Amino acid sequence: MIRKIRSKLSVKVFFITLLLVAACCSVTYLCIARFAPYVYSHELAEAEELAELFATELSNIPQDEVPFFLPNYDDMLADRFDGEFIIRIFNSSGKEVTLPHLDTITGRKVEDFKSGDLSKPYAVSLLDGGEEYSLLIAKNAGKESQVVEALQKSLPILGIVVLVVSVIAAFFYSWYMTAPIKKVSRLSKQMADMDFSGLCSTTRTDEIGVLSISLNTLSQKLGAALSDLQEANQKLQADIDMERQLERQRVEFFSAASHELKTPITIIKGQLQGMLYQVGRYKDRETYLAQSLEVTDNLEKMVQELLTISRLDTPGYAFNPSPIHFDKLIQDRLITNEDLFMQRELTVEKDISPEVCISGDLQLLQKVVDNLLGNAAAYSPAGERIMVNVWQADEKAHLTIENTGVHIP
Incomplete structure (x- = not known):
């Protein structure tokens, strides 16, 4: 609890x-x-004027008339002071006598009252003589009780x-x-849990209302900032993944290229050594010099490809696209590689739609198409077919190169 x-x-x-x-x-x-x-509104001293007046008047009347005058005095005192004070009379022995006949002793004495509850005594001597009395004004204890x-x-x-x-x-x-503080507390807990979708509704304009509005604004701004940050992180992660993939491909390519370069270099080195020392068949230098030149040409092409790739990886490289008739580009590359197809005894079947336009780098596209046609020719057995199709659909250019006789396992 x-x-x-x-x-x-x-x-x-x-x-x-x-x-x-x-x-x-x-x-x-x-x-x-x-x-x-x-806390009466009147003080005892204010009633002493009436006490003195009553004492003077009582001294001028006989005892048998006292019962007629004392009730009048009580009424006058009650009207003036709202019943806060009453008249008390004591005999010469200091004992209180009853009103209005003054013939019975109540048993109380002056000493029985608090000094602050009684006025000073006023002597009363009745007109017909007899005993002398003392008149006092006292607080009405009955009203207090x-x-x-x-x-x-x-x-x-x-x-x-x-x-x-x-x-x-x-x-x-x-x-x-x-x-409202509970609403602010719930919203702050949501924000601590990275949930910025909640809002603290309030119509108050005091400090708590201002706090709620400020917290709503903070939640919205943090939510927007977090959303932007998440998008940036996703984009950054995608860029990192792409960069890693490109790096792996680059490493694989250079590894394969190194292997490809090693083969022609080994061939050229062996042929040159054989011709230099005139060993066996290498005595026919003219034949093997021509072969070495052919191998050197292939090696040059491979080096050019490496240089092209290196240039593409350069941060300052600018890709300059331009409008290209893709159908004419394919026709031109087929004519360029026509001798290669004839040497390999390959039949080229083409279906090229006219007016197929794209935007790109002409030299790079030529290299890509030459590589595709060269691979198709290199890996197709003699007498097979190479089918080239070019068409445009959905505002995109499409190219397929298919060779028969072999398949990828």
């Missing part, structure tokens, strides 16, 4: 507000109960009212203060 109270702001605000309201109401009640009997009794009787009802009001006030205050 204590742990739940400590962990919930709304519960803490509820109990704090409940205790504060209950404490304020209780202190107010205690102050009223304690000080209400003593009525106030205290009324407060005591109202204590249970007031306690229930205070409790109900305190609970309602605490509930409303805790809801009003903590409801």
Whole structure:
């Protein structure tokens, strides 16, 4: 229970507000109960003028007329001071006598009253002589006790009212203060979990409302920034993967190229050594010099391909595309490689649509087509066919080169 109270702001605000309201109401009640009997609007000294007047008038009347005058004095005193004071008369022995006949002793003495509750005594000697009395004005203790009794009787009802009001006030205050804070807390937890889709709805314009609006703005900006960052990371990862793939292909290519270069170099070296030392068949230098020249030409082509690839990998290389009639390019490369096809005894079947236009680098495209045609010729047995098709569909140029007699396992 204590742990739940400590962990919930709304519960803490509820109990704090409940205790504060209950404490304020209780202190107010205690102050009223304690000080209400003593906060009269009149002071005892103000009533002494009437006490002196009453004493003077009583001294001028006989005892048998006292019952007619004293009630009038009581009424006058009650009207002027709202019943806060009453008349008290004591005999010469200091004992209180009953009003208005002055013939019965109540049993109380002057010493039984607090000094602050009585005015100073005024001597009263009745006209027909007899005993001498003292007239005093005293606070009405009965009225004080009525106030205290009324407060005591109202204590249970007031306690229930205070409790109900305190609970309602605490509930409303805790809801009003903590409801927007709960929304802010939920949104901040979503943001901590990298979820920026939530918003904190509020219509308040105070500091909590400003905080909610600022948190919404922060969430939106962080969400947009995170989305951009994720897209950038995906693009970067794709670029890295592509670069790695290109690097692998580059390594594989240079490995294969090194192997391809080694073969003609070995052939040329062997032929040159044989012709230099005139060993066996290599005595016929003219024949093998021609073969060496042919091998050198192939080697030159391979070196040119390596240079082209190296140039393409150069960061400063500029790719300059231009409009190209792709159908005419294929026709031209077929004518260029016609002797190769004749040497290999291959038949070329072509189906080339006219007016097939593309945009690209002419020299690079020529190398690509020459490589494709050269591979088709190199790996096709004699007497087979090479079928070349060129057409345009969906605003794209299509090229297929198919050789018969062999297949990729």
